Every structure is written in structure tokens, then in C-alpha cells.
Amino acid sequence: MSQLSFFGADTAPPALSDLSGLLAAQGRIVMHTADTARISVTVDAPWRASAIADRIVATGLTAEIGATPGGFPLVRTADGPELVPLATAWSRGGIKYVPIGWVPNAGALRIWFLAAGRMEVEGERYVLGLDPDAPGTHVPLSEALMLAGIAPTLISPHGAPPGLRVSGPRRISRLDESIGAPPDHPEARAIWPRHEHFEHHM
Numbered sequence: 001m002s003q004l005s006f007f008g009a010d011t012a013p014p015a016l017s018d019l020s021g022l023l024a025a026q027g028r029i030v031m032h033t034a035d036t037a038r039i040s041v042t043v044d045a046p047w048r049a050s051a052i053a054d055r056i057v058a059t060g061l062t063a064e065i066g067a068t069p070g071g072f073p074l075v076r077t078a079d080g081p082e083l084v085p086l087a088t089a090w091s092r093g094g095i096k097y098v099p100i101g102w103v104p105n106a107g108a109l110r111i112w113f114l115a116a117g118r119m120e121v122e123g124e125r126y127v128l129g130l131d132p133d134a135p136g137t138h139v140p141l142s143e144a145l146m147l148a149g150i151a152p153t154l155i156s157p158h159g160a161p162p163g164l165r166v167s168g169p170r171r172i173s174r175l176d177e178s179i180g181a182p183p184d185h186p187e188a189r190a191i192w193p194r195h196e197h198f199e200h201h202m
Helices: 016-024 046-058 082-090 106-116 133-148 171-177 185-189
Strands: 029-031 034-042 061-065 073-077 117-121 125-129 153-155 165-166
Touching: 016 034, 016 106, 016 133, 029 082, 034 082, 046 061, 046 073, 046 106, 046 185, 073 082, 106 117, 106 125, 106 171, 117 185, 133 165, 153 171, 153 185, 165 171
Parallel strands: none
Antiparallel strands: 029 034, 034 073, 061 073, 117 125, 125 165, 153 165
16 A cells, blocks of 8 residues: 655645754754844754755744854744744643654655755765754654654754664655755755666665
């Protein structure tokens, strides 16, 4: 029996809820007043920052690309009331918290991979990075990804950020189907899941 498909990020219209993918990764959301909030994320490559900024703008928000004191690309939204529901849902007492019942849709999965996706073994293992500063989110995010139809393995490799490893042809196919095509950049294409690497195993 084949698994039902759901719309990938290439076809689903962008939504503010997609930005929850940044919070599943190493993103931060801060409420500056009772009625405004901002999301920011530090990434390891300029192509990630550009692609995330494009997705933020597609949701109707303003995006700004800067740099951390250490020189890493930093993407952030402007302060706005639109992000208050996300801030409320994803925090408990100032600590990042995965909302009960949250399941990443295609848009959130794409942004999650843009922020923290990496390849371990070409065509065989891919990882959605987790926030090393929010260990309490790791197990709930593993369960959320499983509910999205992509059963992962929670890993904490030495010298690399923790993450959710996706392996096996069907799970990788599901991930690939969800996150859509890579950004038009060679570094993105080099780490992106691609059908031709596992179709012959199906």
C-alpha cells in the first residue's frame, strides 16, 4: 500500500506557520512587548540566510540579513504582532517549548532544512538539526516528525549539533517530497535529498 502524499513546499502557499521550522531548528523568538515579537536564526552559510529571508518575505513579513559578532549569517524578521501567536505557542517561561500536537507541514519542513539540514551519507542519511541550547525540544520534535510520516533517529554526534537522522528510501523520499527543490546554489544542491539517489531502492 502506498503512503498518501501531502503538498510539498513548492506547491503549498507560504504561511506564517511555516516559520515554526526555524524554531524546530536553532531559531529564537522573542516578544519585545505584549503585542510584538521577532524571530531570528543564526546559520552557517550565506545561501541559507538568503533562502530563509526569501521564505520570510513570501509570508508577508520583512526580513533582514546581518551577521553575529563571530561572523555567522543572521536572519531576523522585523518586530510585529503577526508573530505573537508563534511566540506564545513556542515558549514556556522564556524556554523554547514544542507546542502539544504540533506536526510540521511541508513549509515548516523546508524552512527547518534550510536552517539546519545536512547530509551524512549521500542518498542514504540526512539530518534535520536541532537546537543544542533547547534539549527539552529534541524528543517532542522527534515525535512530531514521526507524525509527519518521517520516522527519525535522534542523534547527538561528537563535534556536530544534535539532530534527527532520516534514513531509508521511503523516509528520504517523504522528506524530499515535502521540502521541495533546493535553492539555486551549489552548496544547497550538494546537501539536498534527490530522488535519483534512492529511486532504484524503492
